[in-house]
Amino acid sequence: MPMLIIGGGPFALSAAALAGDRGVDAVVVGRPMGFWSEHMPQGMLLRSGIDWHLDATGVCTLEAYLRERALSPKEVDPIPVELFREYADWFRRAKGITLRQDLVTRLTHRDGTFHAELDSGERIRADVVVAAPGISYFTRLPDWGGSIPSGRASHSCDLVRFDALSGQRVLIVGGRQSAYEWAALIGEHGAARVDVVHRHPMPRFASVSWTFFDDYLEATMRGSGWWRRLPVPVREAILARCWEAGRGTLEPWLPARLDAAGVRIWPETAVVLAEPTVDGGPVRITMSNTQSLTVDQVIFATGYAAELARVPFLADLVERIKMRNGSPVLDEALQSTVPGLYLTGFSATQDFGPFFGFVKAAPASAALIMRDMLARTG
Incomplete structure (x- = not known):
């Protein structure tokens, strides 16, 4: 049975691309860059640099896309949201990702197999599911x-x-x-x-340099469970640094x-x-x-707070997913307490650090999941 990837945003596309590169059969269901297309306005400018991309192999990067279009970094600084959406479309084509433009409405797990029901009425069975719920589920209001x-x-x-x-x-x-x-x-x-x-x-x-994310992501890839094993004062210092860069500085x-x-x-x-x-x-x-x-x-403009119970397609699994503070408890490879269900993106920030709420972490997320999957299947 194929691996099922739920979502069409950066984390889902990164996982789908690496699955294809590793010869893993994957079905990808979602709207292409759905949140980016439906919840980000035209004219919005991104805070990221051109080194933020989707490819865990480091080939089909944003920089490669700019070179193909004969655009210099200075011409796209700051990066318009429209440009990154165009890059994501190019990435999808370059990696041969087929995206079923549908929505998973229900996901169940019986006898070791996942059963997904789609909005179109189609049903998909899978041994493994990677889900990257968009942050639109997690809006916070006063x-x-x-x-x-x-x-x-x-x-x-x-x-x-x-x-x-x-x-x-x-x-x-x-x-x-x-x-x-x-x-x-x-x-x-x-x-x-x-x-x-x-x-x-x-x-x-x-201006903010986000290069400090690189060290954190490299440490995450080198050391199993790196973030959760850090001493509390070190974690708090990293949280403060991320807060100052992302929220205290505009x-x-x-x-x-x-x-x-x-x-x-x-x-x-x-x-x-x-x-x-x-x-x-x-x-x-x-x-x-x-x-x-x-x-x-x-x-x-009051931000977001992870609350996995608000994701509709996970309603049948919520009681089986161990949670803490509304976020799933994940193992060192982003797998939840439902065997074979990996949860990434904003949902993973509690166990992997605040930088997993940013596109920068998408390739690392894909690499962690794929490494674990291939190790389990031999």
């Missing part, structure tokens, strides 16, 4: 978010087309990269006013765009009350600094 009328609020990953916000008053809750970048894009799309509110101080705007090209769009920023401020002015109408926001705003739309 407690008061439910008080806003339907149609007046959305998470940033669910609002990626901004034309309808022209002339609107928009409040963005959150203070990291997505909050500020959405603010710039929405202002550039003609919003009447854009406010950003967050509880922490103003972030720093500066891209240096943002301030000029925010200023040009007239974005107003309210740091060290919380929302204390949100209530509609009329039934289903604009929302009245009261902040901790006693200021009030009337807004037409609230966008929550």
Whole structure:
């Protein structure tokens, strides 16, 4: 029976490519770069460098794609999201990956075999499953978010087309990269006013080198269970370093765009009350600094928290997957407590480190899984 790979994003494509390179029969089910196409806006700029790619063999890299297109690194710095999507399509073709554009709606495990039911009605059996659930399952909202009328609020990953916000008053809750970048894009799309509110101080705007991820990923490949075996102080220091690079520091090209769009920023401020002015109408926001705003739309750029139980196709297996803090407990090769079920990407960050939530870790993830699979099958 073939190996089943669920997903069409970076981690799934990396696994599918390496499976093909190693002669493993794999069926890949998902939408090609689904989250990237459906939950990232046109005009978004990535924070990664050109050394981030999908190929565990190091051949079909983003740099190779740029060379084929006669593009220099300077021409694509920062990298537009559209370019990386194009690279992923090129990678898929170069690696001969056939992607069934369908969705797995249910996954069960009986007598050592996985049974997948697809949205199309098709059924697939497999001995091994690699699943890379997208982070859209894991959106996080503040407690008061439910008080806003339907149609007046959305998470940033669910609002990626901004034309309808022209002339609107928009409040963005959150203070990291997505909050500020959405603010710039929405202002550039003609919003009447854009406010950003967050509880922490103003972030720093500066260029960040992500090369320190390389050492962590190399250590992960060299040492079985490297992350979980680190002394707690060392893990905490790495977490702090990743936090400072990814959340405490934002891209240096943002301030000029925010200023040009007239974005107003309210740091060290919380929302204390949100209530509609009329039934289903604009929302009245009261902040901790006693200021009030009337807004037409609230966008929550409030991040993500792994909660595997929210992944619909895993509903039948959740009770058999040992979890901690909402994340699966994984072995040294990303295998869950259901034998043959590997879970990677954002779901793996608890046991493998925060860098497994980034595309940079996709090739390493594929290598770990394939090495374990081939060792088990001889």
